[in-house]
Amino acid sequence: MDRDEGYSSPQKVPSIYTVDRNLFPSNSSDEDEDDGQEEPYRAPRNPSPLSSDDDMVGLPPPTESTIGNTMYCKHWFFAALTRIINFVKEHEDQSLEEEETNPEMEADMENEICKVWDMCMDEEVSRFLLENNIIGIILGVVAKSKCKRLVEICVGILANMACFKDICMTITTNEDVGLVVFFLYSDTDPSTLLETTRLLLTCLSHTEVLGIWMERIRNHPSIRHNLFFIMSSSTNVDLLYKVGELVDKLFDMDEDLMINWIKACQQPEAADAEGVIRPAMPVVPTLLEASKQLRIDSPEGLNVYMHLLQLVTTVDEGVKSIVLNLDVGKETWKLLFELATQDLFQPDDPPLVVVEQKAILVAVFSVLSLIYSSQMCQEFTEPGKNLPLIISLMCVLENLEIYGEFHSDHLSVQGGPDAAIRADPQLRMLKDVCCEFLSNIFWVLKKENILEALGQKHVTEEKCLCTLRNMLPVYNPSVNRFLTVLAEANQELSDTMRKKLAAMMQ
Template identity: 50%
Template structure:
């Protein structure tokens, strides 16, 4: 109880030490449940944690508090649901402005985003933690709703994640091996984007398609897949490599579980986005260099045969935009020709 009360302290070193202790307690399987129960019974913990995430500029503290939240959500879905609902329920009631000690009604998603913005440039591990918290939120419907039904319709979340994928992580001037370093944070980000994308209404799809961010995101997803192929090729010997080129499949270093997860999430989001493409988008993608024979081949190679319908519908749109490219791709992927 005393330890939890110290989370409401205003002294950063005290908060940091308290968070460290709390994380240690939550990491002990034999006592973790007791601590989760105590935290559940103590609503001030939610307020204090949200206050730190939304207002602190101390990166070390933010990372540690993020690790505590990540651990809590991982351990107890019910607590996560309570914290998601916390902000939504309380914000409906009248706000109390006359008490200076009264904390504002916090909503969990904006607090996580604020903390993520603070740590993104200084602490890659911290960013990884906050992206994983967002990913955990998307494992329950209430979490996805909390993200997409924010007053801005999830624009801030989408904007931050888009910015990270398209402008910071896994960039064109990075070596392919970078995907090994960034695989967990990328998997979390793409997982959240995928959940957000899948929950859009038809009207919102149209809006997203018309936005300038659509094709660059597709380009970034394909680049991630290309880099994964690059990593795979480094890990196979020459004989395997030639065999791999014949079959047109990238060996993804089977034992690397996290790369496999990243590939699966990346393919799922890419297939959903390709399925929504219009001729206008496609022309834009061709013009900007996001779509060409090399990138489309990489996409098809990774998406087939699982996402056949998505590839087929994209190919139809591509045929309207660039007949020659569509024909060349059909030659490279004969299975598509049969169904054409």
């Protein structure tokens, strides 16, 4: 896609040539080139700075030609910025036929600009760049350059600089930066989109500018479409992860925004305020598609999208988008059922595996429990088909109890195993979700279901006792229901468990 396509206000982006030319020397000895290479050198994404603190030991103190208290040379930066300006100017006058090309930087230039990218993580370097109109230069690069790699690096530089609070304030209050960020989300280059998302996430992490960016996002509905398009169609794991983090943060901070986006995504295709027809992309199917892409390659990314899915179900609009649409409900159940019974842990895994997966297990079981309770489809409530899910829920409770006993015995946690679990909010939530889910399932269990579970050795007396012990006293009716059905399958086992539970409750 042409970078100027769909950009409503290109004239607002400052010209790249507004930088003070007097800052740049006419010649630079730092621009040595090696033409003898047989193969072009491809610089890494973000190489190390010119020198580390260890490398500077024994060097002379900083001078007027260096930046602040660093050993970084001002003239080296001037030369690097000059190369950016000259590169963009050189390719600005391309013919119309060449306009769609992606000009490449020379290897040494790319390496040089990457060093600027890395070194601007130093606050003094970032301040120096800010004082010398780096924002104007970057905005000009985005507006004029067709080199995707250069645009990516420049946005990355801005994202690094935004890590510093007052510099982020300066970046944010520049209205053109806001326009450019939203413009960049119409780009098709994954690396540029990744750095743009990193920039926006960094800005949102500063409370001083949070309100400004949230207001901009509310007033630019096109970003919703672009973010959901990325989640529904991208195969880039890193990009999906970061975009998921961004949407998760937006939804977590602003429930009204989440509700509005859920509603807007359910609308049929229609022209937006700019006259562009955008296809409807419902929230839940979009999140499921991204989750499938991340399922194997990025456990962290999958965790983010499961939390997003759980977050969506905390509002009525999100619940309805699942339980009132049979196809969406089935697709959601299928994926989460597989995660809970196959992917996240195995029955013979050590307790620590379950504990490490606590956040995603809470999200997965919460949404599954919601769908189950809605009774939107008899297929979901069929106990015979849910036997693997029952086993997973019981295994989680068993592992939590073992973990709690370890902490109680070896770490001297007061109050016993349950207190150790209650001390961790996520573990407490995981236990509560599992108990509530099982209490609903127990009401529809039949004799043949229990016989099958006992016959396959998936459910033992020890597992049953652990599960029922954790469910009491809150879910006493469900426990009694389970023991009644168990008596039909194995009277002796049922009587034994009743006696043991009664002894524990005394």
